[in-house]
Amino acid sequence: MLSSIRTLWYTFLHLFHHSETVQYPEQMPYLAPRYRGRIVLSRDPDGEERCVSCYLCAVACPVDCISLQKTEEDGRWYPEWFRINFSRCIFCGFCEEACPTYAIQLTPDFEMSEYERENLIYEKEDLLISGTGKYPDYSFYRVSGLAIPGKGKGEAERERPPIDTRALLP
Amino acid sequence: MAIIHIDDREFTANPKDNLLQACLSNGFDLPYFCWHPALGSVGACRQCAVRQFANPEDTTGRIVMACMTPATDGTRISIADPEAVSFRASVIEWLMTNHPHDCPVCEEGGECHLQDMTVMTGHAYRRYRFSKRTHRNQYLGPFVKHEMNRCIACYRCVRFYRDYAGGADLDVYAARNNVYFGRAEDGVLENEFSGNLVEVCPTGVFTDKTLSAAYNRKWDMRSAPSVCVHCGVGCNTSVNERGGQVRRILNRYNGAVNGYFLCDRGRFGYGFANRPDRVRTPVLRDPGGSMRTATRTEALDALTKTLGTGGKIIGIGSPRASLEANFALRRLVGADGFHAGVSAREARCLATAIEILQAGAVPTPTLREMEAADVVLVLGEDVADTAPRVALALRQAARGRSMEIADRLKIAHWQDAAVRDAAQGARSPLFVASVAATRLDDIAARTCRAAPCDIARLGFAIRHRIDANAPSVEDLPEAMQALAGEIADALLAAKRPLIVSGCGLGDEAVLRAAAGIAQALNGADRLPGIVLAVPECNSMGLALMQGGSVEDAIDTVTEGATVIVLENDLYRRAERKRVDALFDAAANVIVLDHVSTATVARADIVLPSANFAECDGTLVSGEGRAQRSFQAVFPKDDVQASWMWLRDIAGTSEWHRLDDVVRSLASAMTQFVAIGEATPPGDFRIAGSRIRSEPHRYSGRTAVDADRTVHEPRASVPEESPFSSTMEGYYGQMPASLIPFFWAPAWNSIQSLNKFQDEVGGALRGGDPGVRLFEPNGAAAPRPDATAPGQFVRGPGQWFVVPRRPIFGGEELSALAPAVAERIAAPSLALNPADARSLDVENGGMIDIDFKSGSYRLAVTVAPELPSGVAMLSVGLPGMDWCALPGWGTPRRAEPAP
């Protein structure tokens, strides 16, 4: 009883507060970079696709709206296709949390209304941006042990050259 | 049973086990790497540390390796002891110091034993800040991928490959934490069990190359229990599916059959199912002769019209189709019109094999029982080619002598290194009598090379030595006499002698000789066994169903008949011109198949049938074990199980689901009464739910089809099946024949299997899958009419050519898999060096050989072991015409075309 009256009182007080009307879309609100809006796939500092098709974003997604297929070229993994169904996405950001390469990132763009649901199906071409997004420096292949063109075995960060299996030296 | 105390609670354990086995069997999660239930312990990884106390008063105890400590009565250990816990965490941390930052790009990720164990021990942050050692990888062939950086030096790979499977070309190089597991140089892994490295290696060093080419994580693939379709052994497999394609085959443990291992043909032969040229839609031949794809209705209309004209119908079944499909055909065309789709010679051999296995008192053992044999005689069958998994079991049988030595010295069998040191490679006697060298020769006590009839004669001589009442063999050369005596003595001294033979040479006398020995050995204190290898996955089931051969069908065809061919390429069964004659005579040729074959090309109506992964079906292995495989792939087009097509053609409406067919079959033919027991029926539910065939974290459900439609089509759910085709449903303890994939909380890798066994390494809970359809009837006397054939006499200018079905290429379906195709050797005729010289050809030279059925131009391989006058031709290879083998051929040096 008492709490109901208190709630009514607080609501009543709102009548005298300064009103917050923003003239959207003429006036755009500031959204921090960490805002969780439209999802992109970024590139590493060398301009190569960051996504290594590890499927972790897909498995982390609670509404299962990410699907992709791994393929490989010269030892480098990347997605043959990558699809997000934004009509299902709840922008929880779990995919970004799960991504070991910083490839998938949520951006402050939330203006994604469409008349046709089909238009909310984004393929890799629609998702891939040309920059690094929020994480300018990270490059997964510089720390991973996989050999890719331009980086052989033992050439990643903190790696010694490959051992010689026939050497007897200690 | 021993009583052991784990963390102050009492548990029972098998005193023959070690503590690690005891802990795992009692449901504890104790991390380990180097121990493997089939390979034993070597204590290499130091991961399974526990604290052991001397007695109830002892509170200090000491850290021991559980896998190296016997589970003796009264043992007291603690898994939760803080020092043991931190010891295990440190071990993982050391193992991880050099481990690459690879999980996202590692095929093992998500089913990695190393990941599981790392999480289990709680090692979460890397403190090591120095540089990592690295390795170069090797090319290991089309099956296995190599990424050496990920190795934790557990030694499982070499212990499996060399010690268990007898391989020679994988080894360990370098020293200390530089150790390198690979080949001396890049090259194809030669051993035909190399694919097991994928499952044996607890990390991503060895991974499945065929999976990697179209990769998905374990949690993203639908899985169904299946049975290997690439030979008659009947190994249990799991089929993994994603995107309508078979992505890989995994071993599915069956304690009585394949245990932990498959052969490479079985593991990598699935590629035929994904071929772009496979039959997917009905195809009709227009009056003009051209072929066009048709709809299901059109096809059924055409069929009704065709069959409505009356006339004779001839049905040709198939040893690679399920029992249900063959039975549906048999019912459609009647017992008289039904022909087992094998050559006359093969049909005779199979009938003999069945007669042998059912008569007398000698049972055919399971693979696990084979491993317990103490003396083995392989008579005329190259099991490494025709029943590869049997060859692997025989290798283990040969270790029996080592185990006896270990027993004498009171060394437990799981003390792998100690047993090997003590026994110094001592082997139980294994005798190989074959036409050419086999891949079991390296463990054989004695080998003997002879023509098929001489092999049979050796067999009869052995029988005579064992049972003086059996007829003796005339004119046996002295060397053979001596060998027969030696083998007979060894067999008589054995407790569980095993005779292995099969249909591979196509010689009934060899089968009868093998049976004679087994029967003669049957005595009060001996438990002999007989194993007969059969060529294909359902050869045994089809032979039990009876019916004439392909030749019979050809002989009985009349002008204007309708021929229905079920999943069979007749050009692989009989001479080309005779098969052509059959098709020419027939007014209508209806072919049901899933792969494109020469027979499909001759059809007037082609119906797309489902392959092993696309429908449920029962296969009978050479052992007589009926086993069910289940649907994993749900095709979107008109593909359906052959029995459904045949039902639709016949217009029979009482068959709605597989169980109806199974019931009809069991009541129509008494030999199949038991097949319903192979697995629970289609309406089997656990707590009202079906079993889910997709893991609980199957991903992408709302996106995977979104490029076609955003309406998220309903999953195809089989009308009546114990499985839901989706991630909804039950997963937990289920009947052994219905385990779609192995997984348990905290155990994402294949090692989760421990949670499904009665006792680690033992039978699956509730009994191993499959049901035996026959046991020997116990009647004693051996067949009186079985006498030895005459001695081999070489023909003038002629060679007796025997068939060889190579493991890669010798079986129709696996040969269509791209990975296996890379391993197929070109067809060649093997001759012994003197014979080759007499024909003036060298190794690799070309030769023309004429058979009654036609001529071939082939390369010659010189095989020093072949008996003179005998040649060996690899058969069944893609693109080769059928040839009546064994048989006489006239070779001559090929003159190069002018």
Ligand code: SF4
């Ligand atoms: S988690 Fe990142 S790297 Fe992995 S598939 Fe998703 S976007 Fe690609």
Ligand code: SF4
């Ligand atoms: S072996 Fe296991 S832990 Fe190592 S990179 Fe592969 S998935 Fe990760």
Ligand code: SF4
């Ligand atoms: S390659 Fe695999 S199985 Fe072999 S030692 Fe290394 S981790 Fe163990």
Ligand code: SF4
């Ligand atoms: S032995 Fe035969 S049944 Fe077993 S996996 Fe190999 S081909 Fe398949």
Ligand code: FES
């Ligand atoms: S499992 Fe016990 S030491 Fe490796």
